[in-house]
Amino acid sequence: MATFTIDSENSITGYGPGEAIPDGNTERFTTESELAELATQWPTTRLVEVWNSVAGLTRVRKFTSRKTAVARLWKAIQSLVSSPDAPDVAPKAARPGKRASRKSKAHTARDGSKKADIIRLLERAKGATLAELMTATGWQAHSVRGFISGTLGKRLKMKIDSFRTEKGDRAYRVKG
Numbered sequence: 001m002a003t004f005t006i007d008s009e010n011s012i013t014g015y016g017p018g019e020a021i022p023d024g025n026t027e028r029f030t031t032e033s034e035l036a037e038l039a040t041q042w043p044t045t046r047l048v049e050v051w052n053s054v055a056g057l058t059r060v061r062k063f064t065s066r067k068t069a070v071a072r073l074w075k076a077i078q079s080l081v082s083s084p085d086a087p088d089v090a091p092k093a094a095r096p097g098k099r100a101s102r103k104s105k106a107h108t109a110r111d112g113s114k115k116a117d118i119i120r121l122l123e124r125a126k127g128a129t130l131a132e133l134m135t136a137t138g139w140q141a142h143s144v145r146g147f148i149s150g151t152l153g154k155r156l157k158m159k160i161d162s163f164r165t166e167k168g169d170r171a172y173r174v175k176g
Helices: 032-039 042-051 066-080 116-120 130-137 141-155
Strands: 001-006 012-015 025-030 162-166 172-173
Touching: 012 042, 025 032, 032 066, 042 066, 042 130, 116 130, 116 172, 130 162, 130 172, 141 162
Parallel strands: none
Antiparallel strands: 001 012, 001 025, 162 172
């Protein structure tokens, strides 16, 4: 079992079984309950100072309670000593943060479908006006715009260019 010492400068040192522990002005503990017993004699500011003196921990200004401080401190100092009976296992590999994206499919639509008609019209060099798309599908203007934005733009990831014709009508075409 590991033994820990804390000195007047709030430095915690961990010693493995069989290691020589130097004598001096230090307090010793081997369990969380022994640390809690020691901490009852300390002001709460010392717990904060001890926490902030441990390397690699995020600094804090206060703890919600003495019990919380002792529990967090005990958990943090366990890494100071590696016990001989601890398994020699590598830590789990981190999961990737982002999943691999699927390859985008070709713009497939059944022949004769309204989706195929709209894509065919938008792939023309001059594109298609909103009125032409409404006539080809029988849809209202808001439905055509929603289809272009949602299905073509977001779902199929097509880049659609919106522009005005010489007459001032709204027109769309596939960028590329």
